Amino acid sequence: xxxxxxxxxxxxxxxxxxxxxxxxxxxxxxxxxxxxxxxxxxxxxxxxxxxxxxxxxxxxxxxxxxxxxxxxxxxxxxxxxxxxxxxxxxxxxxxxxxxxxxxxxxxxxxxxxxxxxxxxxxxxxxxxxxxxxxxxxxxxxxxxxxxxxxxxxxxxxxxxxxxxxxxxxxxxxxxxxxxxxxxxxxxxxxxxxxxxxxxxxxxxxxxxxxxxxxxxxxxxxxxxxxxxxxxxxxxxxxxxxxxxxxxxxxxxxxxxxxxxxxxxxxxxxxxxxxxxxxxxxxxxxxxxxxxxxxxxxxxxxxxxxxxxxxxxxxxxxxxxxxxxxxxxxxxxx
Amino acid sequence: xxxxxxxxxxxxxxxxxxxxxxxxxxxxxxxxxxxxxxxxxxxxxxxxxxxxxxxxxxxxxxxxxxxxxxxxxxxxxxxxxxxxxxxxxxxxxxxxxxxxxxxxxxxxxxxxxxxxxxxxxxxxxxxxxxxxxxxxxxxxxxxxxxxxxxxxxxxxxxxxxxxxxxxxxxxxxxxxxxxxxxxxxxxxxxxxxxxxxxxxxxxxxxxxxxxxxxxxxxxxxxxxxxxxxxxxxxxxxxxxxxxxxxxxxxxxxxxxxxxxxxxxxxxxxxxxxxxxxxxxxxxxxxxxxxxxxxxxxxxxxxxxxxxxxxxxxxxxxxxxxx
Ligand SMILES: Cc1ncc(C[n+]2csc(CCOP(=O)(O)OP(=O)(O)O)c2C)c(N)n1
Ligand SMILES: [Mg+2]
Numbered sequence: 001x002x003x004x005x006x007x008x009x010x011x012x013x014x015x016x017x018x019x020x021x022x023x024x025x026x027x028x029x030x031x032x033x034x035x036x037x038x039x040x041x042x043x044x045x046x047x048x049x050x051x052x053x054x055x056x057x058x059x060x061x062x063x064x065x066x067x068x069x070x071x072x073x074x075x076x077x078x079x080x081x082x083x084x085x086x087x088x089x090x091x092x093x094x095x096x097x098x099x100x101x102x103x104x105x106x107x108x109x110x111x112x113x114x115x116x117x118x119x120x121x122x123x124x125x126x127x128x129x130x131x132x133x134x135x136x137x138x139x140x141x142x143x144x145x146x147x148x149x150x151x152x153x154x155x156x157x158x159x160x161x162x163x164x165x166x167x168x169x170x171x172x173x174x175x176x177x178x179x180x181x182x183x184x185x186x187x188x189x190x191x192x193x194x195x196x197x198x199x200x201x202x203x204x205x206x207x208x209x210x211x212x213x214x215x216x217x218x219x220x221x222x223x224x225x226x227x228x229x230x231x232x233x234x235x236x237x238x239x240x241x242x243x244x245x246x247x248x249x250x251x252x253x254x255x256x257x258x259x260x261x262x263x264x265x266x267x268x269x270x271x272x273x274x275x276x277x278x279x280x281x282x283x284x285x286x287x288x289x290x291x292x293x294x295x296x297x298x299x300x301x302x303x304x305x306x307x308x309x310x311x312x313x314x315x316x317x318x319x320x321x322x323x324x325x326x327x328x329x330x331x332x333x
Numbered sequence: 334x335x336x337x338x339x340x341x342x343x344x345x346x347x348x349x350x351x352x353x354x355x356x357x358x359x360x361x362x363x364x365x366x367x368x369x370x371x372x373x374x375x376x377x378x379x380x381x382x383x384x385x386x387x388x389x390x391x392x393x394x395x396x397x398x399x400x401x402x403x404x405x406x407x408x409x410x411x412x413x414x415x416x417x418x419x420x421x422x423x424x425x426x427x428x429x430x431x432x433x434x435x436x437x438x439x440x441x442x443x444x445x446x447x448x449x450x451x452x453x454x455x456x457x458x459x460x461x462x463x464x465x466x467x468x469x470x471x472x473x474x475x476x477x478x479x480x481x482x483x484x485x486x487x488x489x490x491x492x493x494x495x496x497x498x499x500x501x502x503x504x505x506x507x508x509x510x511x512x513x514x515x516x517x518x519x520x521x522x523x524x525x526x527x528x529x530x531x532x533x534x535x536x537x538x539x540x541x542x543x544x545x546x547x548x549x550x551x552x553x554x555x556x557x558x559x560x561x562x563x564x565x566x567x568x569x570x571x572x573x574x575x576x577x578x579x580x581x582x583x584x585x586x587x588x589x590x591x592x593x594x595x596x597x598x599x600x601x602x603x604x605x606x607x608x609x610x611x612x613x614x615x616x617x618x619x620x621x622x623x624x625x626x627x628x629x630x631x632x633x634x635x636x637x638x639x640x641x642x643x644x645x646x647x648x649x650x651x652x653x654x655x
Contacts, residue, residue: 038515042517043517043518064518064522066487067484094452098488132373135374137439137452303650305650308433309374310373310425310429310433310436310644311425311643313643313644313649
């Protein structure tokens with residue numbers, strides 16, 4: 001039981017539980033924070049992230065929304081302009097397409113376009129990612145779209161502690177934040193601090209220190225990188241892993257610092273490789289990190305195709321350990 | 334009574350019953366195949382709702398088009414999708430109707446007028462309206478049928494679709510399978526209006542029917558399909574149905590009142606039709622035989638799907654663009 005933990009002892013928490021705790025703590029700390037989403041109140045959320053919050057905070061602050069994403073996110077913009085801090089949930093990131101106008105033309109623009117008359121402090125939480133044979137419309141990683149939009153902030157945590165800290169920071173932030181949760185992480189357990197605090201948006205975390213090669217990644221592929229790095233350590237290959245945590249803004253200096261140490265860089269993500277987050281990072285590092293590079297920068301992401309349904313196809317969809325190992329070999333052997 | 338001497342109503346009922354029973358038995362098999370891990374991902378079964386597609390498609394040809402939902406296995410089977418290719422798709426095989434790329438939520442068979450299933454709630458509705466536009470331009474008297482659930486009514490695109498279908502006189506029959514639930518939420522808590530008033534607002538015919546009686550439903554659907562064909566005016570048919578399983582297979586349904594779950598047996602169009610057939614003089618033996626035929630067909634289909642090859646990744650990557 002979490003309650004019986006002695007004070008100041010770290011506990012182990014599921015990713016989804018950490019998000020639930022962050023929402024509860026944020027709502028307790030600020031009565032302007034409220035939640036909207038499909039099946040988030042009575043049913044506690046399709047992935048259980050909002051479980052029991054209705055009981056504590058009531059239906060004014062934990063709202064089940066009809067299946068109507070476009071109005072939901074636009075309502076959040078309006079409520080945010082009215083001084084509230086809505087946290088909305090889009091059940092699968094794929095359905096963000098239905099709320100694109102709210103995010104891209106409204107939330108992202110209002111502060112700038114209206115001459116800084118008022119911020120839009122909304123958070124849109126949404127799960128991305130495949131591996132569940134959920135097919136082309138329930139598996140996509142679309143974060144690069146949002147990172148491309150001036151005015152939006154995009155974060156994507158990889159573990160329970162970061163999930164908590166980043167969600168608290170996102171809710172505190174005066175700007176619209178797209179908060180991306182990998183759906184395979186919800187039940188993953190990891191260490192959780194006794195006194196969790198907000199984590200500054202835009203700051204990466206060194207998930208593993210190493211000297212031979214840097215893997216920059218975020219979300220669930222942090223764990224793929226860690227697993228491969230552990231295996232390669234047995235061959236005396238010493239890999240550093242930078243978990244970006246924030247994608248927009250991203251921690252350019254942390255990546256450059258690591259590159260300056262290892263001189264070799266792989267950017268890894270589950271999202272489509274072409275025109276992706278990795279392209280941005282690789283291009284920046286090829287510019288400001290040019291003198292540090294001993295080898296080409298390698299991007300590793302999903303192939304340029306929709307996420308397929310069948311087990312056989314999705315197993316090869318990647319990125320996977322074999323591909324990552326091949327990239328490492330290319331840089332080091 | 335010898336089969337040749339049967340009344341027309343009994344023959345009709347037997348026909349509809351066959352379609353419904355086949356859907357029911359396929360869904361039950363899918364439930365088992367999902368439970369034992371043969372089918373991955375997640376699937377939404379239409380058990381309890383079989384009468385709607387059985388009755389609607391009774392009046393459609395292969396040139397009429399349907400857009401089906403995430404709960405669309407019955408809608409697909411009634412429209413005539415090949416069972417082997419359907420089951421192979423559920424198992425993600427190369428011989429699947431979508432080459433294993435789509436799965437349960439994305440089955441499509443254009444050869445029988447299926448525009449494709451949709452994982453996006455309400456996503457198929459405007460696509461069907463566009464298909465109705467194509468039918469109108471072709472001028473061959475074909476119609477389009479978007480199926481949708483009650484949860485889809487809250488989506489803005491549904492309202493936009495009604496407007497344009499009415500404005501442009503498009504031959505489109507909007508068919509709502511109203512099971513009272515959108516996932517884990519009661520639709521009464523989610524939608525403030527009703528379809529009848531919406532239909533009036535958009536100046537189109539509207540009919541409501543309890544889908545428990547498949548013959549009544551079929552007669553009504555027949556009249557409406559005919560009217561849409563003839564007048565090229567859109568219409569809405571709302572069918573009250575009961576979802577017997579969870580929202581998805583594996584859904585523990587904690588949100589659902591026990592009373593409702595206890596009454597599922599009374600809300601079963603397949604067993605209602607069975608009783609009527611027996612009362613109409615069809616023998617239990619004959620219906621058992623029909624059931625066995627269907628089960629044998631499914632057995633064979635499942636076996637070929639399990640034995641079928643898995644798709645090749647290179648072939649899938651090559652299939653992104655036409
Ligand atoms: C745009 C969109 N929003 C949310 C979902 C998640 N979702 C899948 S089915 C469903 C409920 C749909 O209810 P209804 O239309 O009544 O169909 P039923 O499941 O009852 O057949 C929801 C919310 C989705 N697939 N697409
Ligand atoms: Mg429904």
